[in-house]
Each structure stands twice: as structure tokens, then as C-alpha cells.
Amino acid sequence: MGHIPEQQSAQRDARRRPEGAHAGAGQRSAAPVPTSADVARLAGVSRATVSYVLNNATAVRISEPTRQRVQEAADELGYVPHAAARSLRAGHSRMVLMPAPAVPVGLLYSHLFNELQWALRRLDYTVVQFGSLGMSGDDAARAWAELRPVAVLAPGDGTLTPRGVHVLKRSGAKAVVTLGPQRVQGAHALLMDQRAVGHCAGAHLIGRGRTRIGVVVPREPGYETFSAPRLAGVRAAAEACADARVVPLGLGYDERSANQLAVRWGELGLDAAFAYNDEYAMLLLRALQDAGVDVPGETAVMGADDLLLGRLLRPRLSTVRMELPTGQRLAELVDRVVRDPAGTSEVHPLLGVEAVARDST
The missing domain is CATH 3.40.50.2300 (Response regulator)
Known part of the structure; x- marks a missing residue:
């Protein structure tokens, strides 16, 4: 009979342990994974209330003090909702x-x-x-x-x-x-109609009297989906001007590639460049200036995306703004x-x- 109080004590401890916790005899058990039932007991609310609060449900009105109590209990226990279980229920x-x-x-x-x-x-x-x-x-x-x-x-x-x-x-x-x-x-x-981006740039440059337009096409793989229709858009704009011609220019996104292109700029006979985007335009503009090309006197440079950095350059970068x-x-x-x-x-x-x-x- 003397061992009964110990059994009762063990039963009380078992009731206090969160669901799924099992202590092996003579072994130190790992910390159990907290459940929504543990959060509910600690916060003094139902499991449904815990679910409403932690899943940000708006269909049920929960008072702010209750929300805070549930959140504090979840934080104390380190509990987060189980996404897979929620998916199965829904x-x-x-x-x-x-x-x-x-x-x-x-x-x-x-x-x-x-x-x-x-x-x-x-x-x-x-x-x-x-x-x-x-x-x-x-x-x-x-x-x-x-x-x-x-x-x-x-x-x-x-x-x-x-x-x-x-x-x-x-x-x-x-x-x-x-x-x-x-x-x-x-x-x-x-x-997203990328041809429209190129057409807009081409029409702007031709409207400024530029007729020999180089179009920067990134050499990095994967850009073709965007760069090809932009090039096509510039070509479509050039069709409206009998004297206009368009020359694709491969450019890698690094200073060496830009410098190599800038060095031979004079022999290309171009008076404008539309880059793939503002980042490529800024790279080319800097290389052209370093090579002694006057921008915009000899060559106009235009980008796309309207990035803040383009406005900080000198000369400030013309661009195509996209309304997303x-x-x-x-x-x-x-x-x-x-x-x-x-x-x-x-x-x-x-x-x-x-x-x-x-x-x-």
C-alpha cells in the first residue's frame, strides 16, 4: 500500500505533460513538441480559439485580450501551427x-x-x-x-x-x-509586353534625330525572353524612319565587356544606344565616357526601368518607365x-x- 501515493503522483505528472510526451524509466526524455491543446490549457481557452487566433481567422470575433493571451502562451511554449495538418483539414x-x-x-x-x-x-x-x-x-x-x-x-x-x-x-x-x-x-x-518597351525607346531616340541605334543585348544566358522582344520593338519603331538602322550589341554585365565595346564605338558609326535596362545603360554610359565619347553629344544613351541610380548619374539617364x-x-x-x-x-x-x-x- 505504501507505493500508492507514488503511483498517484506519477499519474498527476503524466496529466501535466503535454500530449505526446513519454518519459522512459530512468531516462531523460527530449522536450516534447508543443500542441494547440497545450496552448489552449495555458491560455485558458478552447483549441478552436487557439486556431482562430494563430491562423488569423476573420470569420470569428476574438477580443484583443484573448488574442494576446493566446499569442503569449504560444510564444512561451514555442508553438507554431502545423501547415500540413491545416491543409488536410481544409x-x-x-x-x-x-x-x-x-x-x-x-x-x-x-x-x-x-x-x-x-x-x-x-x-x-x-x-x-x-x-x-x-x-x-x-x-x-x-x-x-x-x-x-x-x-x-x-x-x-x-x-x-x-x-x-x-x-x-x-x-x-x-x-x-x-x-x-x-x-x-x-x-x-x-x-508584360516587352516589345512595347523597345518601341517606346526607339521612338524616343528617333524623335531626337538619332538614326543609327545600337541595342544592347545581354550576353548572359536566360535574358533572351525579355531582350529579344525589346530589340524587335526598337526595330518596329525604326520602320517609321527610312534612314534609321538598328544594330544589336552583345554586352556582358562587367566592366571589361563594356570597355571593349566602348573602345570600338567610333568604328561602329552609331549615334544612340538603347540598353536592355538601366543597369546595362549605366555600365555602357560610364565606359563610353571613359573612352572619350561625348554623351549625349556624339551618342545618346537610354535605359529602361527608371531606377533612382539613373537620376544620380551625370548626365542623368533617360529611360523607359514601366507602369506595373x-x-x-x-x-x-x-x-x-x-x-x-x-x-x-x-x-x-x-x-x-x-x-x-x-x-x-
Whole structure:
């Protein structure tokens, strides 16, 4: 009979331990993984209330003191909601997969993507960036599908194929959206017309009396999806001027490549340059000045993206300003497609362009 109090004590300790905790005899057990039930007990609320608070549910009104008590209990225990378990209960995940683009997207697009991630988070989606470099086509789509996202926002750079869209939708993705210059059958397309960027630049330079235009085409692999239509846009603008000619210029994003191009600039006989974007334009402008080429006297230089750094140069850089949608608008589109996946795929033009004339042209 003397051992009964010890048994009762052990039973009380077992009741106090969080769910799933088991102490082996004579062994020191590892710290158990906290559960929502542990948070509920510590905060003095129901598990449903814990779920509402930690999942930012808006359908149920929870007082601010209760929210704070639940959050403090979760912080004390080190508890975070289990995304996979929540997905099983809901029948789908809240994960939006954003595969990494094959090439650097630049400051302008980075700002848009940051806005988009914040806006999706406010709509209770979890944004996951997937490093799929080295993958292409159906292999990339299968790798994305393994994570079972509810939506995929893929770069419209040729990586995703119609078959890949089918694979993603069969795996449970309710929304497949591409963002870039190309659309893919079966997916919604946020279409950015890169030809318009080149046409705008070409028309501006020709309007300034420049007729021998060099168009910088990045040598780095992967840029062709954007650079080729921009070159085509300049050529289309040049068709309106009988004397105009357009010369593609390969340029690597490094000082040596820029200096080599600048050294032979005189023999090229060009009086203007439209670079792929402001970063390449600034690189070329600096090299031309170092080589003794007068900008804009001998050669006008123009970029695209309207970066702040371009305004700090001397001469200030002329550029093509692109009017992109807000991240909030894109997030709302993704959310609408997730809620109504049976709707037909649509094309949404997103790019407005405007020439910004400064000192370099």
C-alpha cells in the first residue's frame, strides 16, 4: 500500500505533460513538441480559439485580450501551427509557390514581388520561393507539384509548358499564373509586353534625330525572353524612319565587356544606344565616357526601368518607365482564381510604358 501515493503522483505528472510526451524509466526524455491543446490549457481557452487566433481567422470575433493571451502562451511554449495538418483539414494548402526566375529580375521587379508577397500574406496565404534553377519544362513542374501548392505564380520565361500546367492542376493547384512576356495554354497570364518597351525607346531616340541605334543585348544566358522582344520593338519603331538602322550589341554585365565595346564605338558609326535596362545603360554610359565619347553629344544613351541610380548619374539617364500593377492587385487576382478555379484562363496585360527624357538623350 505504501507505493500508492507514488503511483498517484506519477499519474498527476503524466496529466501535466503535454500530449505526446513519454518519459522512459530512468531516462531523460527530449522536450516534447508543443500542441494547440497545450496552448489552449495555458491560455485558458478552447483549441478552436487557439486556431482562430494563430491562423488569423476573420470569420470569428476574438477580443484583443484573448488574442494576446493566446499569442503569449504560444510564444512561451514555442508553438507554431502545423501547415500540413491545416491543409488536410481544409482539403487544400494555403501555399503559393513562387519559383525563382532563371535570371535576375532587377530592382523594379523585385519591388513588385515583395509587394505581392506581403499582399498574399494578408490574404492568409503562405508564400514559398522555390529555387528551381537548373530545372526546366515538365521536370520543374513536377518538382513544384510535389509541394502541393494551392497556387503557382511562375515566371513567363518559357520554363512552364502546357503539360506542366496540367501536372500542377492534377496535383491540386487551383491557380496557375504566369508573370512575364509569354503566356502558357491553360494558365492565367499576367502579360508584360516587352516589345512595347523597345518601341517606346526607339521612338524616343528617333524623335531626337538619332538614326543609327545600337541595342544592347545581354550576353548572359536566360535574358533572351525579355531582350529579344525589346530589340524587335526598337526595330518596329525604326520602320517609321527610312534612314534609321538598328544594330544589336552583345554586352556582358562587367566592366571589361563594356570597355571593349566602348573602345570600338567610333568604328561602329552609331549615334544612340538603347540598353536592355538601366543597369546595362549605366555600365555602357560610364565606359563610353571613359573612352572619350561625348554623351549625349556624339551618342545618346537610354535605359529602361527608371531606377533612382539613373537620376544620380551625370548626365542623368533617360529611360523607359514601366507602369506595373500593385502587389495587392496581383494578390487579389491569385485569390480570385483560387476561389473560382473552374473559370477560363485569362490574359491580363500589365505593362504601360512611358519615355522619360533626361540629359543622356
